[in-house]
Amino acid sequence: MxxxxxxxxxxxxxxxxxxxxxxxxxxxxxxxxxxxxxxxxxxxxxxxNIAARNLRRGRTGVIALALPNLSSPYFAEIAHLVVKEAAARDLTVLIDATDGDPEREKLVAEGFRSQLLDGMILQPWSISAPFLRARVDKTPLVLLGERRVPTADSVAIDSRAAAQAAVAHLVGLGRRRIAAVGAPRKRSGPLEPGRRNEGYERGLVENGLPFDPALVAHPVGDHTPEAVAAAVDDLLERAKDIDAVFAFNDRAALGVIRALTSRGLRVPEDVAVVGIDDIEAARLGTPSLSTIAPDKPGIVRTALELLTDRIAGVDRPARQVVADFTLIERESTLGGVPHH
The missing domain is CATH 1.10.260.40 (lambda repressor-like DNA-binding domains)
Structure with a gap:
């Protein structure tokens, strides 16, 4: 027995x-x-007997994770970590890719099929803060990313501060014509690119360098290699003297390195490159990529702690947690400093 x-x-x-x-x-x-x-x-x-225990509690033991894009290496890593952390808490994760579509994000936020779920983790790209504040569904919800509202728990790095750290690293290496790849053309959409653009501009000014709009490139679409290559071509047409690039995520940064190399420029001897995300490919490329590494395990662990507290009925004001990040210096910036 x-x-x-x-x-x-x-x-x-x-x-x-x-x-x-x-x-x-x-x-x-x-x-x-x-x-x-x-x-x-x-x-x-x-x-x-987990099923029986959940039934007695009036719970399903299932949570949802809704991310904008599972083809993104960063979000794929986040999904993997959430599944692993949830399993340690006897929770099963249903994963949805919203593609940043506002209607799909609204379905998640409004508790679509919430009777099947104990709670939800959502990284919103398109839905507004007022919509999230007005949310009626009572299913526990934790937000990832920087679209914070006073009525929901959230966890994210400070993208503005991360961008400033990236620029300061490049300036500390003697770079003076620092371009940015990934800035948004318009204010709608996810907040992170806009905040990283603010951090880029602020980082230049804080280090005594002027902001030059000619040094900002806007890849079209989802930072595909083709879009990044076209943006780099456009950038080099307008500013042939760039000696560094801050890319708004690692996927774009790797595309920048490939585009620069194919045009006969050496990384980092001619142009240093730094990104954000610390995806696995950043460590494996040649040269390896210097990057801002969010504390992804910490982000996920905190999100699950916030969510399971809410599922357990903990009643407290919403918490907006700012996660840590680390600058990781690798070959794409440390291979040499040009002489001016």
Whole structure:
């Protein structure tokens, strides 16, 4: 006969409630108590009936994750981390790609099929802050990214500060004609590119360099290699003397390196390149890519903590968490500084 929670409690010398607290990830237990319960579960080969437990709680054990684009290496990494972190909490993740479409994002925010879900994590690109503030559905929701509202928990890096750090790194290497690739042509859409553009401009001024609109390139579309190559061509037509590029994400940065190399320019000897995201390809390319690395595990862990608190009924004001980031210096900026 399979072991029961009562058997575990007896062997560990604790109450059934204490065993339940361990199973539910209750934080306020001593390491000694938690260890006794976990050893007892291992000795008895105890397997909790998750479905029954969720049914008793009135929960499904399922959460949704809605991201703009799963073909993006950054969002693919976030999805992988969410699934892994959720599994550690006995949660199953349903993943949706919204393509940044406002109607699809609204369906998520309004709790479409929310009776199947305990909670939702959403990275909005198109829907407005007023729409999110007016949300009626009570399904717990955590936002990723910088479209923050006072009525929902959220977690994101400070894209403006990240861009400033990237520019400061390039200036510290002696670069003076620093271009930007990825700036938005209009204010609508995701907030991050606009904030990174602000950080780029602010970073130049803070380091005593003028802002030159001729140094800003706007790739068309989703930073495809073709779009980035066309943007680099346009940039070099207008400003042949650039000695550095700050790309608004790593995918664009890798495209910039390829485009520069195909045009006979050396990276970093002629033009240094830095991106944002620290995707896996940034570490594997030649040259490897200097980048701003968001604390992706920390972002995901915080999002799941915020969401599971809400699912558990924790009542508190919404939290807007600013996640950490790190500048990682690699070959695309450290291979040499041009002499002026």
């Amino acid at each position: 399979p072991a029961t929670i009562k058997d575990v409690a007896k062997l560990a010398g604790v109450s059934i409630k204490t065993v339940s607290n361990v199973l539910n990830g209750y934080r306020y237990l001593t390491d000694e108590t938690r260890g006794r319960v976990e050893r007892a579960m291992a000795d008895l080969d105890y397997r909790p």
